[in-house]
Amino acid sequence: MKRRFSLLCICLLSIQMLFATQPNDGDKKRDSFRGKKPKYVFYFIGDGFGLSQSNATEAYMAAVNDSEGIQKLAMNTFPIQGLYTTYAQNQFITGSAAAGTALSTGNKTSIGTIGMDASKQKPFKTIAEKARDKGYRVGIVSSVSLNHATPASFYAHQPSRGRYYDISVDMGKSQFNFFGGGGIMHPEGDGKSNKKNKAANIGMAGNKKIKGKKENSLKLAEKQGYTIVNTNEAFHAIKSGDDKIIAINETLAGGQSLPNGIDQKEGDLSLGDYTQKAIEVLENKKGFFLMVEGGKIDWACHANDAVTAINEVIQFDQAIQKAIAFYHEHPKETLIVVCGDHETGGLTLGFSGSHYKSNFKLLENQKNSNGVFNAELKKLKKQDASFDAVLQAVRKNYGFDGEEKSTKLSEYELAQLKQAYNESFDKGEQIANKDQYYQLYGAIDPITITASHILAQKAGIGWTTFSHTATPIPVRAMGPGSTLFNGYFDNTDLPKNIEMLMKL
Ligand SMILES: [Zn+2]
Structure with missing residues (x-):
């Protein structure tokens, strides 16, 4: 009886502890905060950036340097590390619009909605707009299109996030001091709703033939006082004191984005370059708010492309290092917050076929991103290339059958690639079942995705989805006010913390 009673006590205590850890104590924490407040705030958001993306990158960096375990990303040396939930108001697994709105306004909203409530009626004022109205300088940097x-x-x-044109018009209206990174999607409208265009949902849609063109939103922005910069030369000429700049990268990849880190050429500007430039433009006595998005971690993870995602995380971390350098000049006044909007791909560091083995170094053998390899496949398709010719291209891009045994393709893997070739090149027996087809290949070329999966699996990496997941996301923080980011809370708490700290 006594034992039963103590078991009951333990159970009740556990239930109590469970509730105590529910993410509902953000307000209390903010109310009791008495620490120093920052003047300069950096808000880094990795799109599709979960704990696995972070740890896979650290394992990869250690492996390519022939050392054990992990090599820490700069962001993971921050003293404060917390966790938060990401669910949207009408869906447990969120999307970038609802998550972005949660992170920019402290409010939950519906999937696809930008800066408005779930019914799409009421606009929410964002922390960037509030910072602008309080006299802070404001900057927005992203590796994907600036109206993503x-x-x-x-x-x-x-x-709707698909209203690219209307969004880009809002950009000029914002009067923020600096925008930099990717280009503008549909600056003259798209003549139709993007709702049914799946590719547009991840920002990959190209500009279609436009019926009923609208006034170019960049031209509108110029009328509102902005200078548009779109060459490397003009970018380097931007100096401190310059204002109302929209800096668009000279070289743009699909969806008006910066080229992937893995595909970048000598002289290409990086997310770090844009972050550095933003700091130069924004620095002033009153203070600033700078949001930097590593947007293509998400895209690489939608494509289940491990090493491309890892390179994007490295690019993101290099941008964060620019903020860290600024922090060291202004340690008492600078807050850096690094988070993600949601996880993408269900990436995990283990796979049934590789048992307990990991071999992250193998990922280094991949030459180009899945996107660039897709373009190569298109050319091969035009020539109606044989399976052997395609296999040769696959071996070259993904580093199969090198000198090491671990890179050799097994009979099973070759059969998977043959099946993928049949699907992609419309040869032999096809998979009739749509569900089966989608689970194998998603919306990606069957050959690319199969090769990418095989390489990941050899490295000991598994992917579970072509979409997002709902796993909680880590936040790292450093500087005055950073202790507020310690604990387990909700994505809406992050901007609420910043708002309180900047007295917005
Ligand atoms: Zn996202």
């Missing part, structure tokens, strides 16, 4: 969901969530108020 995450950056848009800081300045736009639109019922």
